[in-house]
Amino acid sequence: xxxxxxxxxxxxxxxxxxxxxxxxxxxxxxxxxxxxxxxxxxxxxxxxxxxxxxxxxxxxxxxxxxxxxxxxxxxxxxxxxxxxxxxxxxxxxxxxxxxxxxxxxxxxxxx
Amino acid sequence: xxxxxxxxxxxxxxxxxxxxxxxxxxxxxxxxxxxxxxxxxxxxxxxxxxxxxxxxxxxxxxxxxxxxxxxxxxxxxxxxxxxxxxxxxxxxxxxxxxxxxxxxxxxxxxxxx
Numbered sequence: 001x002x003x004x005x006x007x008x009x010x011x012x013x014x015x016x017x018x019x020x021x022x023x024x025x026x027x028x029x030x031x032x033x034x035x036x037x038x039x040x041x042x043x044x045x046x047x048x049x050x051x052x053x054x055x056x057x058x059x060x061x062x063x064x065x066x067x068x069x070x071x072x073x074x075x076x077x078x079x080x081x082x083x084x085x086x087x088x089x090x091x092x093x094x095x096x097x098x099x100x101x102x103x104x105x106x107x108x109x110x111x
Numbered sequence: 112x113x114x115x116x117x118x119x120x121x122x123x124x125x126x127x128x129x130x131x132x133x134x135x136x137x138x139x140x141x142x143x144x145x146x147x148x149x150x151x152x153x154x155x156x157x158x159x160x161x162x163x164x165x166x167x168x169x170x171x172x173x174x175x176x177x178x179x180x181x182x183x184x185x186x187x188x189x190x191x192x193x194x195x196x197x198x199x200x201x202x203x204x205x206x207x208x209x210x211x212x213x214x215x216x217x218x219x220x221x222x223x224x
Contacts, residue, residue: 004153036215043115043202043215044154089154096209097144098167101154 002027006090006102013080013109021075021105023064023090032093033057033066033073036101039086047075047088085109113137115216117203123222129191132219136185136205142166143186144206144213145178149199160186161209193223 007022025033032051036044048057053068062077073090090102116135124130136143145157157176158168162183171178175194180186190197200218 041217043217044204045215046212096159096166097142097204097206097213098156098159099146099154099213100156101146103151103153104148 002031002092002094002100004090004092004100004102006088006105008103008105009087010106010108013107015082015109015111016079017109019075019077019080019084019107021088021090021107023073023075023102025071025073025090025092025100027071027092029094033064034091034093034099035062035064035073035075036089036091037086038089038104044089049093080107080109082109082111115203115205115214117201117216117219119219120217121220121222123224124193125224126195127192129189130193130221132188132190132201132203132221134186134188134203134205134216136203137207137214140205140207140214141183142206142209143180144204145186145188146202146204147199148202148218149196154202157188166209190221193221195223197221198223 003026034049035047037047048059050057050066056065064075087104091099118133143160148154156170159166160180177189202218204213204215206213
């Protein structure tokens with residue numbers, strides 16, 4: 001079946017540090033992969049996505065590459081800001097908006 | 112445009128009681144989804160409506176959960192009777208078409224004591 005595993009948090013970084021949040025998946029077929037972000041008090045928002053192997057999704061300085069050979073979709077950002085503090089969810093999409101989410105990784109960025 | 116709205120934002124009830132959660136999707140969005148996050152773990156799919164019809168309810172945990180979407184507008188999710196393990200955050204989401212961008216509400220935090 002489909003599942004997503006992402007690194008446990010919380011992750012605490014200083015401003016301008018490099019961020020990596022690991023995500024691996026198990027899937028039947030060829031799913032699309034997503035990163036969602038939840039800021040405090042808000043709903044989940046789509047951060048980026050990739051629809052096929054070797055695609056790179058990017059948005060707001062964040063990037064993730066769909067690696068079929070390692071079944072991974074790690075999230076990276078070169079220089080985090082305090083405003084990036086949030087919970088990040090890796091997800092695998094099946095069919096019509098049916099997602100399998102990871103358990104979320106809380107990121108705290110300190111000034 | 113208004114986003115996906117969920118009521119209440121928080122609910123605290125005792126085991127055995129009934130709770131009803133409401134979701135108002137974005138106007139014009141035929142597709143409505145319920146997800147939940149239990150114990151700070153992964154967010155899990157519960158079900159998917161297309162207008163007033165249940166397209167996929169494979170994630171509903173048991174028959175204590177009843178979802179409705181009369182008239183194809185807002186949706187309710189009733190838990191009766193609530194159990195301790197039902198505690199968590201219930202998210203609603205909507206999209207115009209099934210393969211278009213999904214918009215999430217901010218969730219209802221349910222605590223069953």
